[in-house]
Amino acid sequence: MKIVLQNITKIFPGRNKKVDEEVIAVNDFNLEIPDGKLIGLLGPSGCGKSTTLYMISGLQKPSQGKIFFGEDDVTELSTENRGVGLVFQNYALYPHMTVKQNILFPLQNLKGDDKLSKQQMLDRAVYAAKLVQIDDLMERKPSELSGGQQQRVAIARALVKMPRVLLLDEPLSNLDARLRLQTREEIRKIQKKTGITTVFVTHDQEEAMSISDMIVVMKLGIIQQVGNPQNVYDDPVNLFVAKFLGTPPINVFEGSVKEGKLYLDGTAVMDVKGADDREVFVGIRPEGFILDENGPMQCHLNNVEVMGRDVSIVSTSKCSVNPVIRSIINADNKVDASCENVRFSLKPHKVFLFDKQDEKRIYFEVR
Numbered sequence: 001m002k003i004v005l006q007n008i009t010k011i012f013p014g015r016n017k018k019v020d021e022e023v024i025a026v027n028d029f030n031l032e033i034p035d036g037k038l039i040g041l042l043g044p045s046g047c048g049k050s051t052t053l054y055m056i057s058g059l060q061k062p063s064q065g066k067i068f069f070g071e072d073d074v075t076e077l078s079t080e081n082r083g084v085g086l087v088f089q090n091y092a093l094y095p096h097m098t099v100k101q102n103i104l105f106p107l108q109n110l111k112g113d114d115k116l117s118k119q120q121m122l123d124r125a126v127y128a129a130k131l132v133q134i135d136d137l138m139e140r141k142p143s144e145l146s147g148g149q150q151q152r153v154a155i156a157r158a159l160v161k162m163p164r165v166l167l168l169d170e171p172l173s174n175l176d177a178r179l180r181l182q183t184r185e186e187i188r189k190i191q192k193k194t195g196i197t198t199v200f201v202t203h204d205q206e207e208a209m210s211i212s213d214m215i216v217v218m219k220l221g222i223i224q225q226v227g228n229p230q231n232v233y234d235d236p237v238n239l240f241v242a243k244f245l246g247t248p249p250i251n252v253f254e255g256s257v258k259e260g261k262l263y264l265d266g267t268a269v270m271d272v273k274g275a276d277d278r279e280v281f282v283g284i285r286p287e288g289f290i291l292d293e294n295g296p297m298q299c300h301l302n303n304v305e306v307m308g309r310d311v312s313i314v315s316t317s318k319c320s321v322n323p324v325i326r327s328i329i330n331a332d333n334k335v336d337a338s339c340e341n342v343r344f345s346l347k348p349h350k351v352f353l354f355d356k357q358d359e360k361r362i363y364f365e366v367r
Contacts, residue, residue, distance in 0.1 A: 003033040008065035040208030043218035085158030100138040239359035252321040272364040288350025289327035295345035
């Protein structure tokens with residue numbers, strides 16, 4: 001099911017009734033979600049991603065704009081008539097019911113032509129439970145399950161209605177690191193198997209990038225960039241996107257462009273042909289450094305962290321915006337941790353320039 005969000009805006013009234021201060025949670029949001037894809041809405045807390053999800057579900061109505069499922073305008077349609085499956089952060093399971101009863105519950109409320117026989121409901125419940133691998137837990141209560149198992153029950157309950165759209169609101173945030181990894185892999189597997197168009201809300205960029213066909217990076221209710229996760233990482237349109245994606249985060253410096261060269265701390269570190277002369281922010285991905293004893297970029301060496309296949313060089317520089325610089329290099333490179341300074345050359349395709357005023361990307365020729 002293709003979803004189209006057309007000029008969606010959501011405005012909440014201010015809490016102080018004496019002062020007319022409205023809150024724009026989502027601002028002129030335009031997005032087309034292709035049929036059968038898993039889309040990640042990504043951004044920091046308060047960016048409007050959950051509000052967008054709730055408008056798609058029908059739990060909240062947009063102040064302006066329209067929402068389409070396929071060719072159908074569902075803007076005014078109630079949640080129960082949209083054919084959506086919802087999974088919340090807190091699972092929202094009924095504690096007095098068994099797993100089977102929790103999964104069956106949405107089917108028991110169907111009426112009219114949608115009403116099913118007891119056997120049909122049971123067959124669907126078993127099918128949904130098998131999809132998420134909890135069919136051997138059907139007689140247990142939620143209190144007898146682990147966090148990961150409870151999350152699977154919530155997903156099964158959402159899938160049992162055979163929804164046109166599956167909506168997941170930070171579904172993994174209550175799980176520990178190992179379970180998060182395992183469950184996100186299961187979600188991706190289930191989504192591919194069912195082919196249901198899925199919208200996944202998270203503030204965890206690693207989570208979004210690992211399972212999404214497409215990510216939507218948001219800030220203050222406004223779309224910053226939409227695209228394939230790797231493409232967005234490799235080609236950020238502004239400093240916010242560059243800083244939000246990546247672990248460790250991108251290293252940011254204050255620099256300048258003069259006559260086709262990039263200067264950091266007064267030293268020309270690489271060619272940036274095509275970029276106009278100006279003061280800039282410079283973003284360098286951790287993997288964008290090449291250890292080079294004759295390299296043009298010199299930093300003060302703080303520490304060397306061996307991480308198995310990689311080595312993280314922790315250093316500082318006067319022109320660095322970050323407190324420290326993290327450079328990831330292959331462990332085959334030997335770093336003398338007793339040295340006071342370390343020198344690098346740079347990989348041009350891992351270096352990004354941004355205007356100091358509006359923080360938009362400045363492009364240059366990469367050779």
